[in-house]
Amino acid sequence: MNQQRILLHGGRVIDVARSIDRITDVLVEGDRVVALGAEARAAEYTQQQTITGCLVLPAFVDLCASLREGEKQHGSIASESKAAAKAGFAHVVLPPNPKLVIDNAAIVAQIQEKSQQAAQVTVYPLGALTKGLEGKQPANMHALTQAGCIALTNARQGMANDETLLRCLEYAASLNLTVFFYPEEPSLANGCAHDGFTASRLGLPSIPRVAETIALAKQLLLVEETGVKAHFSQLSCKGSVELIRIAKAKGLPVTADVAMHQLHLTDAAIDGFNSLAHVRPPLRSEEDRLALCAAVQSGMIDAICSHHQPLNAAAKLAPFPATEAGISALETVLPLGLKLVREGMLTEDVLWRALTINPAKIMGIEAGTLHRGGGVIVVDPEKAWSIAPETLVSFGHNTPFLGMMVQGKVLELFR
Amino acid sequence: MHLSHAHTPSRLQLNPQGRLRHFLTTEGLSREQLTEILDFAESFLDPDGAITNQPLLAGRTVMNLFFEASTRTLTTFAVAAKRLSADVVNIDIAKSSNSKGETLRDMLWNLEAMTADVFVVRHSQSGAAHFIASQVTPKVAVINAGDGRHNHPTQGMLDMLTIRRHAGDFSKLTVAIIGDVRHSRVARSEIYALQTLGAKEIRVIAPRTLQAKDFQQLGVKVYERLEQGLEGADVVIALRIQNERMESPLLASPEEFYALYGLTPEKLRYANPNAIVMHPGPINRGVEIASEVADGNQSLILKQVNYGIAVRMAVLALTMQGQLTTRGEG
Numbered sequence A: 001m002n003q004q005r006i007l008l009h010g011g012r013v014i015d016v017a018r019s020i021d022r023i024t025d026v027l028v029e030g031d032r033v034v035a036l037g038a039e040a041r042a043a044e045y046t047q048q049q050t051i052t053g054c055l056v057l058p059a060f061v062d063l064c065a066s067l068r069e070g071e072k073q074h075g076s077i078a079s080e081s082k083a084a085a086k087a088g089f090a091h092v093v094l095p096p097n098p099k100l101v102i103d104n105a106a107i108v109a110q111i112q113e114k115s116q117q118a119a120q121v122t123v124y125p126l127g128a129l130t131k132g133l134e135g136k137q138p139a140n141m142h143a144l145t146q147a148g149c150i151a152l153t154n155a156r157q158g159m160a161n162d163e164t165l166l167r168c169l170e171y172a173a174s175l176n177l178t179v180f181f182y183p184e185e186p187s188l189a190n191g192c193a194h195d196g197f198t199a200s201r202l203g204l205p206s207i208p209r210v211a212e213t214i215a216l217a218k219q220l221l222l223v224e225e226t227g228v229k230a231h232f233s234q235l236s237c238k239g240s241v242e243l244i245r246i247a248k249a250k251g252l253p254v255t256a257d258v259a260m261h262q263l264h265l266t267d268a269a270i271d272g273f274n275s276l277a278h279v280r281p282p283l284r285s286e287e288d289r290l291a292l293c294a295a296v297q298s299g300m301i302d303a304i305c306s307h308h309q310p311l312n313a314a315a316k317l318a319p320f321p322a323t324e325a326g327i328s329a330l331e332t333v334l335p336l337g338l339k340l341v342r343e344g345m346l347t348e349d350v351l352w353r354a355l356t357i358n359p360a361k362i363m364g365i366e367a368g369t370l371h372r373g374g375g376v377i378v379v380d381p382e383k384a385w386s387i388a389p390e391t392l393v394s395f396g397h398n399t400p401f402l403g404m405m406v407q408g409k410v411l412e413l414f415r
Numbered sequence B: 001m002h003l004s005h006a007h008t009p010s011r012l013q014l015n016p017q018g019r020l021r022h023f024l025t026t027e028g029l030s031r032e033q034l035t036e037i038l039d040f041a042e043s044f045l046d047p048d049g050a051i052t053n054q055p056l057l058a059g060r061t062v063m064n065l066f067f068e069a070s071t072r073t074l075t076t077f078a079v080a081a082k083r084l085s086a087d088v089v090n091i092d093i094a095k096s097s098n099s100k101g102e103t104l105r106d107m108l109w110n111l112e113a114m115t116a117d118v119f120v121v122r123h124s125q126s127g128a129a130h131f132i133a134s135q136v137t138p139k140v141a142v143i144n145a146g147d148g149r150h151n152h153p154t155q156g157m158l159d160m161l162t163i164r165r166h167a168g169d170f171s172k173l174t175v176a177i178i179g180d181v182r183h184s185r186v187a188r189s190e191i192y193a194l195q196t197l198g199a200k201e202i203r204v205i206a207p208r209t210l211q212a213k214d215f216q217q218l219g220v221k222v223y224e225r226l227e228q229g230l231e232g233a234d235v236v237i238a239l240r241i242q243n244e245r246m247e248s249p250l251l252a253s254p255e256e257f258y259a260l261y262g263l264t265p266e267k268l269r270y271a272n273p274n275a276i277v278m279h280p281g282p283i284n285r286g287v288e289i290a291s292e293v294a295d296g297n298q299s300l301i302l303k304q305v306n307y308g309i310a311v312r313m314a315v316l317a318l319t320m321q322g323q324l325t326t327r328g329e330g
Helices: A037-042 A077-086 A105-118 A141-147 A162-174 A197-202 A210-226 A238-249 A286-298 A330-342 A348-355 A357-363 B031-043 B072-083 B101-113 B128-135 B153-167 B185-196 B226-230 B254-261 B301-327
Strands: A005-015 A020-029 A032-036 A047-050 A055-058 A060-062 A089-094 A122-128 A151-153 A178-181 A229-232 A254-259 A303-305 A376-386 A405-414 B061-066 B087-092 B118-123 B141-147 B174-178 B201-205 B221-223 B235-238 B276-278
Touching: A005 A032, A005 A348, A020 A037, A032 A037, A060 A330, A060 A357, A077 A089, A077 A105, A077 A330, A077 A405, A089 A357, A105 A122, A105 A141, A122 A141, A141 A151, A162 A178, A162 A210, A178 A210, A210 A229, A210 A238, A238 A254, A238 A286, A254 A286, A254 A357, A286 A348, A303 A348, A303 A357, A330 A348, A330 A376, A330 A405, A348 A357, B031 B153, B031 B185, B031 B301, B061 B072, B072 B087, B072 B118, B072 B141, B072 B301, B101 B128, B118 B128, B118 B301, B128 B141, B141 B153, B141 B301, B153 B185, B153 B235, B153 B276, B153 B301, B174 B185, B174 B226, B185 B201, B201 B226, B221 B226, B276 B301
Parallel strands: A005 A047, A005 A055, A060 A089, A089 A122, A122 A151, A151 A178, A178 A229, A229 A254, A254 A303, B061 B087, B061 B118, B118 B141, B174 B201, B174 B235, B201 B221, B235 B276
Antiparallel strands: A005 A020, A020 A032, A055 A376, A376 A405
16 A cells, blocks of 8 residues: 655545535545645645645545456456546446356455456445346355445346345345345336437337336335345436435435436437447436436435446447447546536535445445545546547447547546 | 537438438438439329339449348339349348348448449348448448338338329328337338428327327327327328237237227228328238228329339439439539
8 A cells, every 4th residue: 555645735625424625735645634734734744746726535436337347348347447546436336247247255256356456446346136147046145245245236137026036135134235226127128218209209119217117116115125225226217216215205224326427418319329328227308317416416316326338349330229238437427527516407515425425335335535545536627628539548438428528537546 | 418410310311412322211301302302203203103214323233231021122122223224232131140230340341342332221220221321431322221110211202202193282281190100110201201391280090009109299199099090181001010019018919909990991981081091011901901991992002112113213313323422423
């Protein structure tokens, strides 16, 4: 660990977890702030940087990023960790998928080793809820969490039946584990676009909102039944916000996140068969987008994730329904978040909360605040740059924001 | 939003001079552009409706790339190309190839290298023709012969020609389209063309399972009862129900569909007495339409096939002209 002591002079220091927001000096040692203001200036330091106009923030925490380990043609832990670090993320949740079935301790160890070798960010695997993600029998949840999984999920793979889901949740609850859900009813999700006007015009097979809300409603009922701690990731529509509101009002142990692109784009982005905007859950209507923004602002949705899914160029070069869903998203999270603040959709404190302390709490890790050792970043909120293949570190250049001029760049990550 | 729409199909199909160089969709073209296609198609028809040959594509190669099986459309395109004196190559990809992205691109480049001038493309996925047009060099014209549920623009235009010749001024016409609107590329092509050509009213009639979500935003009137939708219609178009829909949750049975939405002589009486009846074919007799109606004196179903050749000749020749202008040979 870096034992240098660096005095950051003249920046605006923001730590929403501790209600700090002021221009002052901070002393960073390794992965944390050890002193502020006069105390920082009075301490010994090995280096000083003047960062006038910049922000000092806890490093970001991402609740969902596919790093494509095992799918070398799209990226790897090594390539995507670099992108994460450059984007200000020090902690990244890696969900399992059919190509990376995290259902035993050996795979967890392998992921951790690769993440340590990359030495860019800490990768937190989610364990499979069921063996082989097959939805039939509980995975060895205790062994997975002992190995380092912070929670369990069956990803977007369906469950054999409701009884299996009920038993898996009971089992997880008895071990006091958290379960992540990406609500989607498979039989209603045989499409590639939101079931709305744009898909109708383009003749694209569609996924209605009810594919998400029917799964979410069922999962919430089972959370109520079992008492398991649950996190709902990548909500895409207004109806889902309503269901989360009801669950939270009942006092259920639930949290939720939304992907940054869902706060910016609607299904209009797929016009012209723009496969860069092909993502799952699909981009929905303006009404949904506004409801999601409002839910983040009110705290009903706790966190914003990247839902990073890097893909190689060929994955997007096919007729729209045959292209792979996914957006390379890590590196656009900060500028897009700042854009929402400038547009008045979110207040700044809400944005930082949704990217730092809230996801850290959901994961149960010591991060998201300046003094606990979760990393510190320096951000220039005004720095303008163009989203382009040359400016992205990720292996995947698959973003619908290509060509857009944005503001906001992470200058440094201390971890 | 902040996305570039330079790649929308309607832009992609025009050359820098604003002339057609691909034909991917009827959406986004001007009334003048659609009328030009109809007028040009008419020029191939002599007064009794027979087609005259013109060697406009002599020395040019038209490749029919059919990723999805079709006999009728393939045949009419081949006939149209030959009547323009083009060399025609039919490539039946449906049987041999997987259509994964990179393979598809590689194959296109190979075919292009064989000096094709026009690709006529049919594919089971929406957006396929647009994708292919975005991948080929500016030297090859792409004509969409049906892409998934999206568009079948030459079918749409031959229906417009049929309507113009037999029902007259679009601005006075109420057009009713019956059946599987949700999955129909023909309906989409017709609706966009009818709107641009100024039809008085466009109606779609189907049970909710076969309606497209939010379609009324297109400016069409949506009906769930056949009798109400047919009331006062001047043009009645029955769509084909694909066999695969019959065994899905979308429909109870062919018999029940026929009972509710089948175009029978009794139901047709709700329409204007002079209404014309059309169907893109092939017909499921006793499912979408009764034989008495399909073969009756209001039916133009066989005329449609003939006009199809003229329209395809017009589109082949126009897109080739657009290509030549782009190449600087025009």
